[in-house]
Amino acid sequence: MSFHWAKPYEPKNSFMRWLDERLPLPRLVYGAIGGGYPVPRNLNYFWNFGVLAGIFLTIQIITGIVLAMHFYATTDGAFNSVNQLIMRDVNAGWLLRYAHMNGASFFFLVTYIHIFRGLYYGSYKAPRELVWMLGLVIYLLMMATGFMGYVLPWGQMSYWGAQVITGFFSAFPLVGEPIRVWLLGGYAPDQAALTRFFSLHYLLPFVIAGVVILHIWALHIPGSGNPTGVDVKSERDTLPFHPFYTAKDGWFAAAILLAYALVTYFAPDYLGHPDNYIQANPLATPAHIVPEWYFWPFYAILRSFTVDFILPAKLWGVLAMFASILLLFFLPWLDKSPVRSGSYRPVFKRFFWLLVLDVLILGYIGGAPINWWRVALGQFASAYYFIHFLVILPLVSAFETPLPLPSSISESVLHGETQEAAPLGQNKPRRGSTATAG
Amino acid sequence: MATKAQSAEGPATTGSDGDGVRRRDFLNVAAVSFAGVGAVAALAPLFVQMAPSADVLALATTEVDISKVQSGQGIKTQWRKQPVFIRNLTPKEIAEANAVPLSDLRDPQTLAERTKPGKANWLITLGVCTHLGCVPLGISEGENKGPYGGYFCPCHGSMYDTAARIRQGPAPKNLEVPEYKFTSPTTVQIG
Amino acid sequence: MLRFILGFIGALFAAVLLISFFSNLATYFQNPPAPLAAEEFHREHKEVHFASDGPFGKFDKAQLQRGFQVYSEVCSACHSLKMVSFRELKALGYNDAEIKKIASDWKTQVPSINPDTGEPATRKALPSDTFPAPFANETAARAANNNALPPDLSLITKAREGGAAYVYSLLTGYRNADTYRDEKGRAVPAEAKPTPGLHFNPYFANLNLAMPPPLVSDGQVTYADGTKPTVDQMAKDVSAFLAWTAEPNLESRHAAGLAVAIFLLIACILGYLAYQQIWYEAKRSVRVTGALDPENQAKSRRAKAKQGVAG
Numbered sequence: 001m002s003f004h005w006a007k008p009y010e011p012k013n014s015f016m017r018w019l020d021e022r023l024p025l026p027r028l029v030y031g032a033i034g035g036g037y038p039v040p041r042n043l044n045y046f047w048n049f050g051v052l053a054g055i056f057l058t059i060q061i062i063t064g065i066v067l068a069m070h071f072y073a074t075t076d077g078a079f080n081s082v083n084q085l086i087m088r089d090v091n092a093g094w095l096l097r098y099a100h101m102n103g104a105s106f107f108f109l110v111t112y113i114h115i116f117r118g119l120y121y122g123s124y125k126a127p128r129e130l131v132w133m134l135g136l137v138i139y140l141l142m143m144a145t146g147f148m149g150y151v152l153p154w155g156q157m158s159y160w161g162a163q164v165i166t167g168f169f170s171a172f173p174l175v176g177e178p179i180r181v182w183l184l185g186g187y188a189p190d191q192a193a194l195t196r197f198f199s200l201h202y203l204l205p206f207v208i209a210g211v212v213i214l215h216i217w218a219l220h221i222p223g224s225g226n227p228t229g230v231d232v233k234s235e236r237d238t239l240p241f242h243p244f245y246t247a248k249d250g251w252f253a254a255a256i257l258l259a260y261a262l263v264t265y266f267a268p269d270y271l272g273h274p275d276n277y278i279q280a281n282p283l284a285t286p287a288h289i290v291p292e293w294y295f296w297p298f299y300a301i302l303r304s305f306t307v308d309f310i311l312p313a314k315l316w317g318v319l320a321m322f323a324s325i326l327l328l329f330f331l332p333w334l335d336k337s338p339v340r341s342g343s344y345r346p347v348f349k350r351f352f353w354l355l356v357l358d359v360l361i362l363g364y365i366g367g368a369p370i371n372w373w374r375v376a377l378g379q380f381a382s383a384y385y386f387i388h389f390l391v392i393l394p395l396v397s398a399f400e401t402p403l404p405l406p407s408s409i410s411e412s413v414l415h416g417e418t419q420e421a422a423p424l425g426q427n428k429p430r431r432g433s434t435a436t437a438g
Numbered sequence: 439m440a441t442k443a444q445s446a447e448g449p450a451t452t453g454s455d456g457d458g459v460r461r462r463d464f465l466n467v468a469a470v471s472f473a474g475v476g477a478v479a480a481l482a483p484l485f486v487q488m489a490p491s492a493d494v495l496a497l498a499t500t501e502v503d504i505s506k507v508q509s510g511q512g513i514k515t516q517w518r519k520q521p522v523f524i525r526n527l528t529p530k531e532i533a534e535a536n537a538v539p540l541s542d543l544r545d546p547q548t549l550a551e552r553t554k555p556g557k558a559n560w561l562i563t564l565g566v567c568t569h570l571g572c573v574p575l576g577i578s579e580g581e582n583k584g585p586y587g588g589y590f591c592p593c594h595g596s597m598y599d600t601a602a603r604i605r606q607g608p609a610p611k612n613l614e615v616p617e618y619k620f621t622s623p624t625t626v627q628i629g
Numbered sequence: 630m631l632r633f634i635l636g637f638i639g640a641l642f643a644a645v646l647l648i649s650f651f652s653n654l655a656t657y658f659q660n661p662p663a664p665l666a667a668e669e670f671h672r673e674h675k676e677v678h679f680a681s682d683g684p685f686g687k688f689d690k691a692q693l694q695r696g697f698q699v700y701s702e703v704c705s706a707c708h709s710l711k712m713v714s715f716r717e718l719k720a721l722g723y724n725d726a727e728i729k730k731i732a733s734d735w736k737t738q739v740p741s742i743n744p745d746t747g748e749p750a751t752r753k754a755l756p757s758d759t760f761p762a763p764f765a766n767e768t769a770a771r772a773a774n775n776n777a778l779p780p781d782l783s784l785i786t787k788a789r790e791g792g793a794a795y796v797y798s799l800l801t802g803y804r805n806a807d808t809y810r811d812e813k814g815r816a817v818p819a820e821a822k823p824t825p826g827l828h829f830n831p832y833f834a835n836l837n838l839a840m841p842p843p844l845v846s847d848g849q850v851t852y853a854d855g856t857k858p859t860v861d862q863m864a865k866d867v868s869a870f871l872a873w874t875a876e877p878n879l880e881s882r883h884a885a886g887l888a889v890a891i892f893l894l895i896a897c898i899l900g901y902l903a904y905q906q907i908w909y910e911a912k913r914s915v916r917v918t919g920a921l922d923p924e925n926q927a928k929s930r931r932a933k934a935k936q937g938v939a940g
Contacts, residue, residue: 080712083712083783083784084711084712084783087878088712088714088717088877088878094878094882095882095885098882243907244907244908247900247903247904247907247908248904248908250900250903250904251897251900251901251903251904254893254896254897254900255897257893258890258893258894258897261886261889261890261893262886262890264886265882265883265885265886265887265889265890266684266883266886268882269787274787274788274789274790275788277784277787277788277875278780278784278788287834304646304649305645305646305649306649306652306653307645307648307649307652307653309645309648313649316642316645320642323638323642327635327638327639330631330635333631333632334632334635346933346936372653372654372656372657372662375653376650376653376654376657379646379647379649379650379653380646380650382642382646383642383643383646383647383650386638386639386642386643386646387639387640387643389639390635390636390638390639390640391636391639391640391643394632394635394636401936403929403932403933404929404932
């Protein structure tokens with residue numbers, strides 16, 4: 001879109017020309033993901049995860065729409081419609097349900113890798129701040145969608161998870177409880193909550209899709225980043241998205257879908273909680289209420305605040321939990337180093353890996369039963385999380401000496417590569433000069 | 439994702455790799471077609487799930503006890519969530535039905551064709567008018583049987599005779615006779 | 630300015646967390662929490678293998694039929710199976726006529742309405758019905774079971790950590806609380822002993838459950854296929870049956886999974902080869918001039934060494 005050497009769209013097919021003259025959709029697609037979008041040629045596999053997130057969004061929408069053809073959004077009927085009707089009687093119902101359940105997990109998994117790619121390679125820095133913030137909006141919408149979706153089967157975890165999460169709002173003084181009752185349409189999760197969660201759960205993925213379009217659009221103005229963080233200087237630095245990255249995305253997607261299929265078909269309940277196979281009982285709380293794994297780090301932060309200090313502990317927990325995501329919006333201004341990529345920022349790099357370890361620890365704490373040392377570890381890890389983003393990163397970015405950057409992404413002389421490519425011997429090895437691009 | 443098989447773009451390929459080009463294209467075509475087949479196969483559950491589920495199919499057969507239906511009476515029951523008329527015809531009604539010449543009928547069928555051999559008095563039909571689907575009157579005591587003594591549809595005036603055949607009005611066909619059998623002299627299994 | 634505000638907020642959260650941290654540690658060291666008897670004596674489920682375990686698991690139909698027999702004759706007195714329809718028993722190997730008989734002979738009838746008077750009545754079950762519950766509702770169930778509610782068993786192996794192995798362990802795990810000693814040789818403390826109406830079973834999370842041991846003696850059920858009905862055998866069989874009720878589609882799931890996995894593996898390989906071949910002409914490794922070409926690399930290494938930063 002923004003590089004002058006991007007190939008313009010030239011329809012070869014007369015039908016495509018006819019269509020393009022009336023509605024420039026073919027041109028749009030060509031310029032976004034076709035041969036007309038130049039992409040840095042040095043992207044590594046961490047750049048595949050955005051497309052994977054899009055694939056899982058599509059899987060969730062499609063499986064969700066067909067599941068909605070059978071789901072009863074009533075407190076009496078929901079559990080049976082999922083576990084009896086869909087799982088036993090609907091043709092291929094068990095597959096659709098398991099695919100949707102595990103699709104949510106994989107959607108979050110690829111999104112987390114995508115986010116951490118952004119953190120390491122400085123994808124949030126100028127001029128891509130808005131891409132980053134739109135991405136955070138997508139993430140917040142995903143969390144809302146995932147939470148509401150989990151309530152729908154009306155199992156024990158569905159019900160009590162809804163209780164706990166809507167209970168957060170009552171932590172806020174004065175307005176908290178009225179907001180909570182307004183959200184639920186009642187004093188506890190009941191019919192009103194279930195139907196409205198169903199409606200919103202159906203709606204939000206389409207909102208997500210819209211924000212994804214904005215996210216990609218905003219990205220395509222400056223173009224994609226790359227592992228060196230150095231801007232594209234000339235045509236030699238890029239390759240057209242199609243066929244190079246369509247092929248790379250294609251095969252890697254097949255690999256991830258293989259992992260997804262193995263979980264869905266052979267361990268479909270592994271990532272879930274057995275208590276959700278018990279019908280919701282408002283009078284009996286499960287021994288350990290935990291959300292789904294993708295919420296565990298936030299759950300750990302929430303539970304880490306155990307002492308009242310000016311504000312009640314519960315309110316600290318809720319504030320910290322929201323703050324832990326909201327602070328990410330400020331990242332482009334917290335980390336003002338002109339060097340984007342962590343590859344050239346040795347101090348930043350170390351702290352990055354500490355952050356990864358910290359988030360993994362928080363995840364473990366969030367899902368495990370509470371005992372004294374887990375609480376202590378969680379408190380320490382939560383403190384590190386805030387210190388990392390709000391104190392360490394600004395200081396590191398101000399005082400760090402980065403490594404020298406390359407002057408450009410690539411030079412285009414091709415040699416010495418033929419051995420690793422073309423494993424079926426499709427091409428004779430080339431020697432000496434080759435036609436340089438452009 | 440690659441949607442069309444294309445040879446690699448980038449530095450121009452020279453003609454001397456004719457063989458290599460064919461192998462290149464073959465691999466691309468193979469990969470994309472394989473993926474395409476998978477994508478189509480993945481669509482199958484999406485369509486199959488709309489077909490009637492096992493619990494609906496299990497209700498595709500219904501047994502009805504007709505021991506209490508006297509001669510001249512009829513009952514309305516349900517099969518596959520649709521109304522079914524079970525009528526015990528009187529000898530007079532049977533004679534009326536047999537007296538009608540087939541050339542008079544829009545949808546020619548004899549009473550014998552619409553009942554089981556030896557049980558010509560048992561007329562079992564769907565209670566769904568073949569015009570636009572209303573439930574005709576006439577099965578219960580006191581309902582309007584229409585001028586032909588069978589059924590009368592109040593929606594658009596279709597009139598059926600004692601063999602539930604269309605005689606007048608907009609309906610194109612006779613009331614449908616579902617598949618059924620007598621599992622005993624007093625029970626009928628429909629479907 | 631913004632960074633100062635944000636930094637202050639971060640420090641604030643960290644400070645409150647540190648207060649909580651030290652307070653938590655202080656509480657722990659001053660009053661170490663006593664381990665709960667329930668945690669100490671609770672045992673993880675036994676190691677037992679079922680035909681349906683693993684990615685290639687299949688049901689053993691003969692075992693399922695025996696398990697169904699145990700369910701019908703022992704468990705169904707108190708436990709419902711509300712999600713299972715009689716027609717599903719076809720998967721166990723029964724034919725239509727047998728299923729019709731099982732349904733119509735079932736000891737509880739299906740609630741219906743008397744067609745003449747409109748009063749509540751019951752009718753014999755049809756194959757299209759689900760198993761009628763032994764009690765009309767929760768209140769009736771509790772009234773008949775000392776205020777305990779026997780859970781529905783349709784999904785029990787999915788609703789419990791350990792699945793069928795847990796059910797098996799529970800059924801064979803009842804012990805005498807007075808004589809029981811755990812692996813460390815400890816006796817059950819007084820507060821963990823069962824009160825009247827409860828029964829000690831270390832495989833149950835709270836150690837004492839309201840269900841009395843349902844399988845008490847060999848020969849409680851006489852198997853139609855002649856297998857010796859020991860308590861262990863009956864427990865295994867009914868657990869396997871309950872694994873089926875929870876996952877009737879297990880076999881199709883495994884079969885489809887194998888096909889899909891193989892397909893995706895091939896797609897992956899083909900895709901990878903196509904990708905390699907498309908990229909062979911393009912420069913894949915970063916070949917740079919300036920700071921990262923081989924000469925300047927050495928300079929860069931020296932610069933890093935000077936800064937004291939490794940690699």
